[in-house]
Amino acid sequence: MKSRHNIKEIINSAVQAARAEGLIKIGTLPDIVIEKSRKDEFGDFATNIAMVLAPLEKRPPREVAAIIAAKIQDAKETTGVPLVKKCEVAGPGFINIFLMETYWLSILRDILDKGEAFGRSEAGAGKKVLLEFVSANPTGPLHIGHGRGAAVGDATARIMAAAGYAVTKEFYINDIGKQVLTLGRSVYIRYLQLLGKKIELPEDSYKGEYIKDVAIEFRKENGDNFNNGILDIQGNNRQIELLQPFIDFAKKRLLDDIKTDLAAFGVAFDNWFSEASLYKPENIVDKAIETLKKDGFAREEDGALWLKTMELANDDKDRVLVKADGSKTYLASDVAYHNEKAKRGFDILINVWGADHHGYEARIRAALKAFGHDPTILKIIFIQLVALLRNGAPVAMGKREGEFVTLRQVMDEVGADACRFFFLMRKADAQLDFDLELAKSQAPENPVYYVQYCHARIRSIIDYAKEQGVNVPADTEDEALALLTSKDDIDLIKHLALFEEVVEKSALAMEPHRVTYYLTELAGIFHPYYNRNRIVTDDAGLTAGRLLLCTATAQVIKNGLGLLGVSAPDKM
RNA sequence: GCGCCUGUAGCUCAGUCGGAUAGAGCAACUGCCUUCUAAGCAGUAGGCCACUGGUUCGAAUCCAGUCAGGCGCACCA
Numbered sequence: 001m002k003s004r005h006n007i008k009e010i011i012n013s014a015v016q017a018a019r020a021e022g023l024i025k026i027g028t029l030p031d032i033v034i035e036k037s038r039k040d041e042f043g044d045f046a047t048n049i050a051m052v053l054a055p056l057e058k059r060p061p062r063e064v065a066a067i068i069a070a071k072i073q074d075a076k077e078t079t080g081v082p083l084v085k086k087c088e089v090a091g092p093g094f095i096n097i098f099l100m101e102t103y104w105l106s107i108l109r110d111i112l113d114k115g116e117a118f119g120r121s122e123a124g125a126g127k128k129v130l131l132e133f134v135s136a137n138p139t140g141p142l143h144i145g146h147g148r149g150a151a152v153g154d155a156t157a158r159i160m161a162a163a164g165y166a167v168t169k170e171f172y173i174n175d176i177g178k179q180v181l182t183l184g185r186s187v188y189i190r191y192l193q194l195l196g197k198k199i200e201l202p203e204d205s206y207k208g209e210y211i212k213d214v215a216i217e218f219r220k221e222n223g224d225n226f227n228n229g230i231l232d233i234q235g236n237n238r239q240i241e242l243l244q245p246f247i248d249f250a251k252k253r254l255l256d257d258i259k260t261d262l263a264a265f266g267v268a269f270d271n272w273f274s275e276a277s278l279y280k281p282e283n284i285v286d287k288a289i290e291t292l293k294k295d296g297f298a299r300e301e302d303g304a305l306w307l308k309t310m311e312l313a314n315d316d317k318d319r320v321l322v323k324a325d326g327s328k329t330y331l332a333s334d335v336a337y338h339n340e341k342a343k344r345g346f347d348i349l350i351n352v353w354g355a356d357h358h359g360y361e362a363r364i365r366a367a368l369k370a371f372g373h374d375p376t377i378l379k380i381i382f383i384q385l386v387a388l389l390r391n392g393a394p395v396a397m398g399k400r401e402g403e404f405v406t407l408r409q410v411m412d413e414v415g416a417d418a419c420r421f422f423f424l425m426r427k428a429d430a431q432l433d434f435d436l437e438l439a440k441s442q443a444p445e446n447p448v449y450y451v452q453y454c455h456a457r458i459r460s461i462i463d464y465a466k467e468q469g470v471n472v473p474a475d476t477e478d479e480a481l482a483l484l485t486s487k488d489d490i491d492l493i494k495h496l497a498l499f500e501e502v503v504e505k506s507a508l509a510m511e512p513h514r515v516t517y518y519l520t521e522l523a524g525i526f527h528p529y530y531n532r533n534r535i536v537t538d539d540a541g542l543t544a545g546r547l548l549l550c551t552a553t554a555q556v557i558k559n560g561l562g563l564l565g566v567s568a569p570d571k572m
Numbered sequence: 573g574c575g576c577c578u579g580u581a582g583c584u585c586a587g588u589c590g591g592a593u594a595g596a597g598c599a600a601c602u603g604c605c606u607u608c609u610a611a612g613c614a615g616u617a618g619g620c621c622a623c624u625g626g627u628u629c630g631a632a633u634c635c636a637g638u639c640a641g642g643c644g645c646a647c648c649a
Contacts, residue, residue, distance in 0.1 A: 441611090520597080
C-alpha cells in the first residue's frame with residue numbers, strides 16, 4: 001500500500017470526473033506535485049494541480065481548484081470505504097486533502113503485516129547495479145576516509161537492494177604497478193634493518209609502523225637468510241624479481257588486513273576484482289588499447305599514446321594511456337576495467353570516489369563512450385573529507401609522514417555502529433565533522449544512541465507488558481488498532497508511513513543520509529509520544545493498540561538502521 | 573586562468589527536478605526523575621537562505637554575474 005499512489009489515483013479520477021461533466025477541458029494530466037502537507041491545517045496531502053491547470057484552462061486557479069476539490073470529496077477507496085474526510089482549497093490554489101483515520105490505521109496494519117519487508121519496493125525494477133567502493137591500495141591499513149567510503153557505499157548498496165535493484169558490490173584491487181613495488185621495497189628495507197644492516201629507508205617509501213610489522217612477520221616465516229644481498233634501491237628489472245617475494249607477501253598480508261577491517265565494519269563484498277587479472281592470463285588492457293586505436297579514439301604524440309578525452313567528454317586535455325617508455329598508466333587499466341564492467345551487463349555503474357578524484361570522471365566517461373557504451377550509466381558518488389575531532393578540537397592527523405588515523409582505531413574507540421552512523425549523517429559530498437567523544441557519549445545529543453535507544457526503549461516496554469501478563473491475540477488486533485484515534489497516535493503512524501518513500505527516494509538519488517535523517521526524526525517523534533502517552537495501562541484495548549503501534553515503530557527503526565548497517569539493540 | 577563542489581540560526585547541517593509563515597540537532601536560557609529505560613521530555617530565544625540582477629502567479633530551490641572557501645587541471649596511483 002503506497003499512500004501517495006492512492007492519492008494520485010483519487011486526484012486523477014476527480015479530474016476525469018470533472019472533465020466528463022464538461023467542467024474542465026484538459027485531457028491529459030500534466031506533471032503535478034503531491035506532497036505530504038507540512039502543517040496540520042493543510043491536511044494530510046496537498047496538490048498544486050489547480051495552479052498548474054489554471055493557465056491551460058484560462059481560469060483562476062482557485063476556481064479550478066474548487067471544481068476538482070468537489071470531485072475529490074466524493075472519492076471512495078477501491079474497497080468502497082470512504083477515504084477522504086475533507087478537501088479544501090487554500091492559499092493561491094492549493095487543494096488540501098484530509099484523510100479518514102481509518103486510512104492511516106490501514107497503513108499501520110500494513111506495516112505490521114509486512115514486518116521486516118516494510119520499506120522494500122520494486123522501484124529499481126530489478127536493474128543491475130555494479131557498486132564499486134573502497135578499492136583501497138593494498139599498501140597499508142584503511143584510514144578514516146576509506147571508512148566513510150565504505151559506509152556510504154555499503155549503505156547505498158543496502159538501500160538500493162531494498163528498493164528493488166540487483167546490486168553487486170565490488171572492490172577493485174590495485175595489486176600491480178609502482179605502488180606495490182614500492183611496498184615490497186619498503187618491507188625489504190625494514191627486513192634488512194631487522195637483520196642489523198645499516199640502511200636507510202628511501203624517501204619515497206611507505207614509512208608507517210605497520211611496514212615493520214610486515215617485515216617481522218616475513219622474517220618469522222622466511223628466516224634471516226632470505227635474499228640478504230643489498231639492492232640498489234633505484235630499482236631495475238632484476239631487482240623487481242628479487243623483491244617479488246616481499247611484494248607478494250606484503251600485498252597479501254595487507255589485503256587480508258583490509259578484509260578483516262571491512263568485515264569488522266560490517267561490509268561484505270560480492271567481488272574482489274584484481275587489477276592484475278586485466279593483464280593475465282589474457283592481456284585485456286592491450287586489447288582495449290588496440291580497439292581504441294583502431295576506432296580512432298587514441299592518438300600518438302611525443303611517443304606516448306593519448307586517449308581523446310577532449311572530444312569524447314569535453315575534458316580539458318587528452319590523457320596518456322601508454323607512456324613514452326612503453327609502460328601503461330593507471331588510466332589504461334581503469335579504461336579497460338570500466339569497459340569490462342559495462343560488458344558484464346550492468347545497467348548502472350556506481351563508483352564511490354574521494355572528492356579529490358573528480359577530475360577523473362571525464363576520463364572514465366570518455367572511455368565508456370569510446371567503447372560504445374552509454375556514458376550516462378556511470379554515476380559517481382564523491383566523498384568529502386572527514387575532520388576528526390575530540391571534544392570539538394581537531395585531532396592531529398596526516399601531518400607526519402606515514403601517520404594517519406586508521407578506520408580500525410576509530411572503530412575500536414567508538415564502535416562500528418556509531419562509526420557507520422556518523423559517516424552517514426551528512427550527504428556524501430559535504431565535509432563531515434566526526435567528534436570521537438560525541439560518538440562515544442551515551443547522551444541524547446549523540447544521534448546514534450538517540451535512535452538506537454528508541455528501539456531498545458520499545459523492546460523494554462514490550463517486555464514489561466509481557467511481565468504484566470499483557471498479550472494481544474491476533475484476532476483482536478484490528479479492534480485494538482481502531483482505538484488509536486488521538487492526534488499523537490495518528491501523527492506517529494503518518495511518520496512511519498513515510499519510510500517507504502524515504503527508502504525509495506534515497507535509492508533513486510543514491511543518498512543514504514536521507515535514511516539517517518528520517519530515523520533521527522522518527523526517534524524525535526517517538527520519544528515525546530512515549531513521554532505523553534503511557535503505553536501499558538488498565539485499559540486493555542488501548543494498551544493492545546499502543547503496543548502494536550510501538551511494535552511497528554520498533555520495526556521501522558530496525559529496518560532503517562539495517563539499511564545503514566547499524567544494529568538495533570534490544571537492551572542498552 | 574579553466575572545471576567541479578560548497579556558502580541556510582552562534583556551531584554542525586537538512587530542505588534544492590519552484591509552492592503556502594524556511595526546519596532539525598548542538599550550544600544558551602527556564603523547567604521536569606516515588607510513575608513502562610531521564611541514554612528521555614516540555615518551553616524560550618535565535619534568520620537580508622553569501623551578494624546582485626533575471627525568469628514566474630510564486631525562488632533558499634531555476635538562469636546569469638559577483639564574492640568567499642575547498643578540490644582538481646601528471647607520460648602519479
